[in-house]
Amino acid sequence: MKALRNYLDKIKPNFEEGGKLHAFQSLFDGLETFAFVPRTTSRIGSVNIHDAIDSKRIISFVIIALMPALLFGMYNIGYQNALAAGTLGEATLLGMWWFGFLAVLPKIVVSYAVGLGIEFTVAQWKHEEIQEGFLATGILIPMIVPVTTPLWMLAVAVAASVILAKEIFGGTGMNIFNPALVARAILFFSYPSAMTGDNTVWVAGKSILGAGFDVTSADALSGATPLGMAAQEGFAGYDQTTICNAISGLIPGSVGETSLIAIALGAALLLWTGVASWKTMLSVFVGGAATGWLMQAVGLTSIQWYEHLVLGGFAFGAVFMATDPVTGARTEGGKYIYGLLIGFVAVMVRVMNPGFPEGMMLAILFMNVFAPLIDYCFVQRNISRRAKRAVQK
């Protein structure tokens, strides 16, 4: 440990202004602060001590919270593959997970390589420290796309999203839209056939490095998500085990979104550590449930209110996307309104729009736009209270 510290201290001058490796300063700085807590002490004219919390720690806990959903998602990919190939009997638990791991790993690598590459370049160019926000975004993106998404599409979407949704606004903390959802939206509208298509995107049909199975029957591959099916045919034709499978997560869907249990584990960690706001998270579920109940009560849909919460990306979006503090409402009261409206819009899109079976992505992006307006209303109340006080005297 000490040796590493000494080594870093020795090579550090090379990366500073005028050093021969100055072009890689942001990279060096990123790795150094990753290995060691920065030793910068507080400047004159400031608080002398600081809480140990920093954005690295917060982002790390977001990533840890995503792990159950990611690991289960890998297993589910293997499971869906074996199910489609009709070889569920032969497949082992570990084998199915391994297949899923091999299917997802390249996506994570591509997402990180492209996104972090841009982040490092921009940080170096602007003489800033690397911002760790993309570490969470980079793992979220592969989790909200179908397993069959081609890597090049992913790379294009990641690059476009990081540049257009984040860097041009000034980086993490200044962006208006959630960059992970922007990446998904770019994929969704640019390559619709690869994202929902004829429902042939949700199951991986080719074996990878000897793991998994080749699915020969094209029919077997066309496993629509339960939500997609419900949107087309109503829930009538669907058997009752669906809801149980949706809770455990053994249904076709985007990589990380299927298992309610795995998402609940992540939610518990985020709420316990206070990284995510319980106000936003709870309100999304309440808004979705209330709207779902209303829609069913007036006879617009046969989907039960609780099925809305369990199926599709609703829970994943509520836990990991809506709670993004940068793009969400920042006032405490505003968080309730913001969450309720996300739930409302998501279910509205699902029920009223014949084109899209899923509405969560659009709901959150839509509400990202309105979050500043919600905050404005709350802050304005404070301002008028102050103005009134001045008049009264």
Add this chain to the structure above:
Amino acid sequence: MAKVIKLRKGLDVRLKGKAVPEVAAAVKAADEFVLVPDDFVGLKPRVVVKEGDSVRAGDALFVDKLHPEVKFVSPVSGTVSLVERGERRKLLSVRVKPDGSGAAREFDTKGDVKALLLESGLFGFFRSRPYDVTANPEDKPKAIFVSAFNSMPLAQDFEVALKGQETEFQAGIDALAQLAPVYLGISAQQTSSALTVAKQCEVNVFDGPAPAGNVGVQINHVWPINKGEVVWTLGAEEVIFVGRLMKTGRVNLERTIAVAGSEVKKPCYVKAFVGQKIDSLLEGQIDTEKHLRIINGNVMTGLKTSTDGFLAAHATEINVIPEGDDNAEMLGWIMPRFNEFSTSRSYFSWLLGKKREYVLDARVKGGERHMIMSGEYDKVFPMDIYAGFLVKAIIAGDIDRQEQLGIYEVAPEDFAIAEFVDSSKLELQRIVREGLDILRKENE
């Protein structure tokens, strides 16, 4: 009975090395005293002595260039040893070598209180809101606020300083009451009758975590400042200065300061004068081999200094903590880090209970980022103000917005706890100070 105002928001950071509430035996006599104009925020000084002049305690060393009646006086009798100037001849400090004679200028306490305070240099200790700057004698304040407690970690316990000075304190309040209505804020833990039943003022009891002791927080809850209004504030110990002057006719700037912090061998209270050289206060108290941070004032608000520094004009404590720049802590983003205090449960120090006292060093412990998390400041900002939005308005330089959001009610110190908990590591006190300075320039 005084009104009790309960505050929920805030944070008490428990640091090791709290001063034992006893006054230690006399410390080594200091060989130099200093008055630093920068300690009086917003002041443009004009020096009125030359090197070699002899001065008594209470004789002016420099005055306010714009209001020459506001004087800043020598705490001791002696000889002016140095008039220190910096770039562009900016006055940095005026140093006095004490002669030990104890000669002091005699003031007539019969006349106008304001004129007396101006002449004796005590008016220079008044601060005014908005802007948290040294008070302007032409202003007509709607009230004078005094906070009798400091809720920050390692701060002076005012009741220790008050002991034996109760009548002086009341005499000080009486004098202030002739200028404007006086509001005294005390904490729920304070029992001294000089505070709880102080006369000639309205007493309000504040019950809650830091920064409940900040006078700005108290003003916000008792009688908030609106645009165009002015409130003066004065430190509790400075009220005793006023009381001493009223009783004896002499200026006596002796404080009972807390010498505290994890690196102080025997944390205690000592008697010291404003501007006293710090080495005399820390003699035998610190290990000079270590990387230490000596803080001129409170750990949350004070400036870094050294043993060659001098007790700042408003400082009521000297805190010493480890600097921490020799610390090589690995993988901070994932380790449990039981020794680190955090309000976040992503650290596990909460497992060890709330009673535990921490040794914190001066590291920032993270890189500066844009504001990411929401609501962090509001949790520790017990005023009816959206702290995060106000800080953003200051960063953006939007003056109208700052006014609307209540910048006239805040001082940098009110953001100290918010700066401590901020995960984006923004230097909030500096940002607010700069914002106030710009606003003041625009408005004047």
